[in-house]
Amino acid sequence: MGEALRVALAGLGTVGAGVIKLIDANRTLIKRRAGRGIEIVAVSARDRARDRGVDLSRFDWTDDTASLASRADVDAVVELIGGSDGPALTLARAAIASGKAFVTANKAMIAHHGLELAEAAEEAGIAFKYEAAVAGGIPVIKGLREGAAANEISRVYGILNGTCNFILTTMEAEGRDFAEVLADAQRLGYAEADPSFDIDGVDAAHKLSILASLAFGTRIDFGAVAITGIRDVLAIDIAEAQALGFRVRLVGVGEAGPGGLFQRVHPCLVPVTHPLAHVTSSLNAIVAEGNFVGRLFFEGRGAGEGPTASAVVADLIDIARGEGGPAFAMPVASLAAPEIAQAGERRGRAYLRFTVADRPGVLAEITAAMRDANVSIESVIQRGAAVDGAVQLVMVTHEGPERCVADALERLRGSQSLTARPMLMHILDL
CATH class of the missing domain: 3.40.50.720 (NAD(P)-binding Rossmann-like Domain)
Known part of the structure; x- marks a missing residue:
């Protein structure tokens, strides 16, 4: 030696x-x-x-x-x-x-x-x-750089932040709201005193930009990652997702296609049949899809001393x-310098939660905005009594271009019927 x-x-x-x-x-x-x-x-x-x-x-x-x-x-x-x-x-x-x-x-x-x-x-x-x-x-860097080196990777995505996953899965298991669980996460050492880097999705976005470079042979472009954190996720979102057959997770998604490179970190609804739905506590998990190797799934502890x-x-x-x-x-x-893919042309389903005034005509106003934006509604759910004069209204859309949902929300901007900003979560149909 x-x-x-x-x-x-x-x-x-x-x-x-x-x-x-x-x-x-x-x-x-x-x-x-x-x-x-x-x-x-x-x-x-x-x-x-x-x-x-x-x-x-x-x-x-x-x-x-x-x-x-x-x-x-x-x-x-x-x-x-x-x-x-x-x-x-x-x-x-x-x-x-x-x-x-x-x-x-x-x-x-x-x-x-x-x-x-x-x-x-x-x-x-x-x-x-x-x-x-x-x-x-988790040896995902080595896995992509060496183990999957012979493959063309079309997509890489996963749960990239243990703090967010701990908060969301604790909310799921205990029915508590975000702020309360965040305080527990800080007390237990899962979240920093200033948790912004984690809960606003920045940490996950850093990691996604690195994975995308490795997976697709492109130059790192952190600035092109669209980022939405988990601050606005409520207990009602977790409960409604479960009732619909989903679980809420913060997921980073990178895809390379003819339209360019797409990178996004956002809370989304994951079908209970998908492996990511069963990743709990502070664990991380990454999925990579290669043209010859198929789906690769990496799971394990994403942080900590050991x-x-x-x-x-x-x-x-x-x-x-x-x-x-x-x-x-x-x-x-x-390394290639790809174009940035336009999210609006992506097709998928969406979960929308509106906090609205408890009065006649509100539902008609929202559905009219959806109609005018060419959004097809799959289901509408309203549960429980009004709190402080407001109720929670949940919609799930049929598959369609994301730009249509964005257009519908823009049409509702400034509406006196909405008492808070709508919550949008895309549904992970991968």
Whole structure:
């Protein structure tokens, strides 16, 4: 066996400490699988005094994170700082420029700067790996980049944020509303004190843009992802979805077709017959559809110390073996710059929930708007008594162009019959 792969680790939060614990626990197995040992030699973090549950005295500590990139005793740099810019990006650029293999779990940085970093890594002839950036311990990056490399992928979609999935499935199981379950998620550590990044769909959109690049051979285009979070999902939506044979999930969908590349993160109704409907708690799941392999389904823990550390160390094992290759499955110069597909031309069914004044004529007004926009209504549901003079009205449409539903909602904009903004969720018929 050769000399150990010497690693510098930046960021000693939950995942960083988990990387150290994993390497300590599985040192012999890792050495056998990698063909040589993996040794952490230097670390950097903001707080030296914090107890992380691991012995850090054996590592060289530096307060200057960027200096890790220039150390002669380091072969690979692991970045677990987070953030799309700032110290994380500075370290990434410096490490690659210094010829160090680079590993990160930073989906935001990859979504915004991944192509730049991948191109620099190609020019430097070093490995740039990020398995932990999408879906934690689920090997979906490797699955798409290597396992499905011979396939033309037509669609990739899935549950990409564990916080949202925990909230939605808890609402489903307990019949409680969003705000109450969010507070529980924060108390239990599933959601941050400021949960906006997760519940507004941004985290899932970062991951979707990366998966789309890998799946379709296109340049990452985070700005083209249409994003809707779960703030407006009510307990009534969960209950009505169940009554109709669906479950509500936040789903990221990427499709490549003649009309261009379509990317969207949105809460949608998933049929109970679909595997995604049975993904609960904080689990993640991704589906990829290849023209020869068919449907691939990846499921597992998408975050946390163990799963994310597992993915980071798996990347280090690849580097120790000398396994590299383009970060996005093909050289950056070969990645296409596709047109953005127009969502309005997509066909499908929709779930609509209106909060309306409890008075005669309201239903006629809404159905007239649907008629004038060429939306065909499959069902109309109203349950329960009025609360504060308003009732909840639910509609499910027949299949049709999405632009027609958007037109109907625009016709209702400003209506005195609506006491709140309508809720629109597309139905996942995949």
